[in-house]
Amino acid sequence: MNEDLANCHRSIAPLIHRTPVLTSRLLNQMLGMEVYFKCENFQRMGAFKMRGAVYAIQKLSTEEKNKGVVTHSSGNFAQALSLAAKSLEIPAYVVMPTNAPEVKKEAVRSYGGTITECTPDLESRQKTTAAIIAEKGAVFIHPSNDYHVILGQGTAAKELLEDHPDLSFIFVPVGGGGLIAGSCLAAKHFGNQCAVIGGEPENADDAYRSLKSGKIESNINPQTIADGLRTELGTINFPIIKGGVKKIIRVSESEIITAMKLIWERMKIVVEPSSAVALAALIREKSQYRGARAGIILSGGNVDLKKLPF
Amino acid sequence: MNEDLANCHRSIAPLIHRTPVLTSRLLNQMLGMEVYFKCENFQRMGAFKMRGAVYAIQKLSTEEKNKGVVTHSSGNFAQALSLAAKSLEIPAYVVMPTNAPEVKKEAVRSYGGTITECTPDLESRQKTTAAIIAEKGAVFIHPSNDYHVILGQGTAAKELLEDHPDLSFIFVPVGGGGLIAGSCLAAKHFGNQCAVIGGEPENADDAYRSLKSGKIESNINPQTIADGLRTELGTINFPIIKGGVKKIIRVSESEIITAMKLIWERMKIVVEPSSAVALAALIREKSQYRGARAGIILSGGNVDLKKLPF
Numbered sequence: 132m133n134e135d136l137a138n139c140h141r142s143i144a145p146l147i148h149r150t151p152v153l154t155s156r157l158l159n160q161m162l163g164m165e166v167y168f169k170c171e172n173f174q175r176m177g178a179f180k181m182r183g184a185v186y187a188i189q190k191l192s193t194e195e196k197n198k199g200v201v202t203h204s205s206g207n208f209a210q211a212l213s214l215a216a217k218s219l220e221i222p223a224y225v226v227m228p229t230n231a232p233e234v235k236k237e238a239v240r241s242y243g244g245t246i247t248e249c250t251p252d253l254e255s256r257q258k259t260t261a262a263i264i265a266e267k268g269a270v271f272i273h274p275s276n277d278y279h280v281i282l283g284q285g286t287a288a289k290e291l292l293e294d295h296p297d298l299s300f301i302f303v304p305v306g307g308g309g310l311i312a313g314s315c316l317a318a319k320h321f322g323n324q325c326a327v328i329g330g331e332p333e334n335a336d337d338a339y340r341s342l343k344s345g346k347i348e349s350n351i352n353p354q355t356i357a358d359g360l361r362t363e364l365g366t367i368n369f370p371i372i373k374g375g376v377k378k379i380i381r382v383s384e385s386e387i388i389t390a391m392k393l394i395w396e397r398m399k400i401v402v403e404p405s406s407a408v409a410l411a412a413l414i415r416e417k418s419q420y421r422g423a424r425a426g427i428i429l430s431g432g433n434v435d436l437k438k439l440p441f
Numbered sequence: 442m443n444e445d446l447a448n449c450h451r452s453i454a455p456l457i458h459r460t461p462v463l464t465s466r467l468l469n470q471m472l473g474m475e476v477y478f479k480c481e482n483f484q485r486m487g488a489f490k491m492r493g494a495v496y497a498i499q500k501l502s503t504e505e506k507n508k509g510v511v512t513h514s515s516g517n518f519a520q521a522l523s524l525a526a527k528s529l530e531i532p533a534y535v536v537m538p539t540n541a542p543e544v545k546k547e548a549v550r551s552y553g554g555t556i557t558e559c560t561p562d563l564e565s566r567q568k569t570t571a572a573i574i575a576e577k578g579a580v581f582i583h584p585s586n587d588y589h590v591i592l593g594q595g596t597a598a599k600e601l602l603e604d605h606p607d608l609s610f611i612f613v614p615v616g617g618g619g620l621i622a623g624s625c626l627a628a629k630h631f632g633n634q635c636a637v638i639g640g641e642p643e644n645a646d647d648a649y650r651s652l653k654s655g656k657i658e659s660n661i662n663p664q665t666i667a668d669g670l671r672t673e674l675g676t677i678n679f680p681i682i683k684g685g686v687k688k689i690i691r692v693s694e695s696e697i698i699t700a701m702k703l704i705w706e707r708m709k710i711v712v713e714p715s716s717a718v719a720l721a722a723l724i725r726e727k728s729q730y731r732g733a734r735a736g737i738i739l740s741g742g743n744v745d746l747k748k749l750p751f
Contacts, residue, residue, distance in 0.1 A: 151461065156485075172709040175466075392746065399482040399711040399742035432709035436702065436751040 133320040139282040140289055143185045146218050150174055150287070152294050155398050162417050165424045167298065169291040172402050172432025176242065179430050180211035180274070183283030183309055187272045188212075188219050190279045196221045198268035203249075203256050205231040206359055207431055208274035213244030224269050226259045234435060275307025276365025285313025291426045292321045301426040302409040305329040305338040305379060306360035308368035310430060315375025329379035330412030332387060337363045338372070339379040356384055356440055359405035359430065380412035387411050388440045394429070401432045404440070443630040449592040450599055453495045456528050460484050460597070462604050465708050472727050475734045477608065479601040482712050482742025486552065489740050490521035490584070493593030493619055497582045498522075498529050500589045506531045508578035513559075513566050515541040516669055517741055518584035523554030534579050536569045544745060585617025586675025595623025601736045602631045610735040612719040615639040615648040615689060616670035618678035620740060625685025639689035640722030642697060647673045648682065649689045666694055666750055669715035669740065690722035697721050698750045704739070705751075711742045714750070
């Protein structure tokens, strides 16, 4: 496993940015600890998803690569797979619901992805995806429940731990589970007794409930500003999360917005609401981490500037 | 002169951040050149003004320091002088008009500055400032027309040129003239035939007109979103600017907003409108700089998130 992550990192390194780690004296004072922010908002296409998308494609055979890749996503993974495919010079097909925001479709197109629209329901999505697989022979890549994707996402925490090997905690937002599962692998193999703690919106707390019940739980029509975290865990990442995550802290919508504002105003960087969830989780239980050195994965920075919650 | 800037930099280094230089592959492609962004939005208190404020205080005698410093500003310099004074453990008095935004007063207070309000006119401002000087013995520090302030501001360009010695151009926003005058000194002594180019709002183009006429021109009630650039040149910085600036490019309000949006969306960092003016200037005349390596000073990141122009 150790080697898996190291191999992955070596493989994707030429196609991703090694993102900087920022600190804020002011936030450290405010929180009574030392916090290290891994800035995946500065990653190519604006989010950590680029890492896993690149690796998933790299692990395909030449024959598979030539036929291209397909995914369904209306968010960052669609853009990531499109840009990764473009960088590796293969076709990418993205299934998006007709009601996906035009700005997201435009982003996928700008990265070279070919969009096929479906009606916004599960059946149409699956049928449309299956049709592309049948017609093009494209390989389906799941946004989060794929071992190579998980390894790719884990390289963010690996880099953070290489820069700061003495972190006692890494706080990670939990959506589909790819990022936090990868972070668990990184903490296990590259950390020094570093615990992984998840941050999750109260309104989409499937991972919190899944850890309680021991089986994968669902979100029913989740309403949260952290739109990247509405998805659910999968069969490949859940066992890793179950074995590796110390706890999941749930946060309210207003806590997410407060944390997001703090990052924008104090650190002067643009992050999406999902990124703020990890800081919100740390803030909620900060008294337990006083004096500690903690990492936070800022997952991405793709926001619609016309729709800010401030 | 060379030594002045080097001495200044050594002196202020412990109290300022050496800010990072960011690049964007996407913006480079878009502009057809290599652009290096000096991120003074990450400076302490969120703007380059911290540099000059620290140095102006450091150059005072012990007796002067004990009595404190005073300035009039409703912007970044008020905050900078307050934080610099606090860091050096001396009092700071700030004269602000009664109609200054509460958020700016709050910022000055949070950095430890003592605010004295005046009515929003020149006479009241001067009288109030004079009264503080008479009562407290505090030394007046001008926000931009002060040689030590100019040297301090010049250290941003000096650091940029240390990191990237081969820049052919540095684009700098022009307001009161402290930053661009300091940048001229840095380019002259630390650059390799590096030209300094100013960016200025069309609606506050006093520096452009001053360079044409050869004497300091005024702005009459300037209306620009780049609120840091409404001020005018002074007798100390103007000669340096006249001798050192290659040209000043004027930009419209919509060009400023477009450049600002580009920085936020593509670079994922928070900058204030004044910072975007330098990029807007480069974009306006980009065909003249094709293939060049250019620096841009992003002056600061203090914006009211409730009042964004997007």
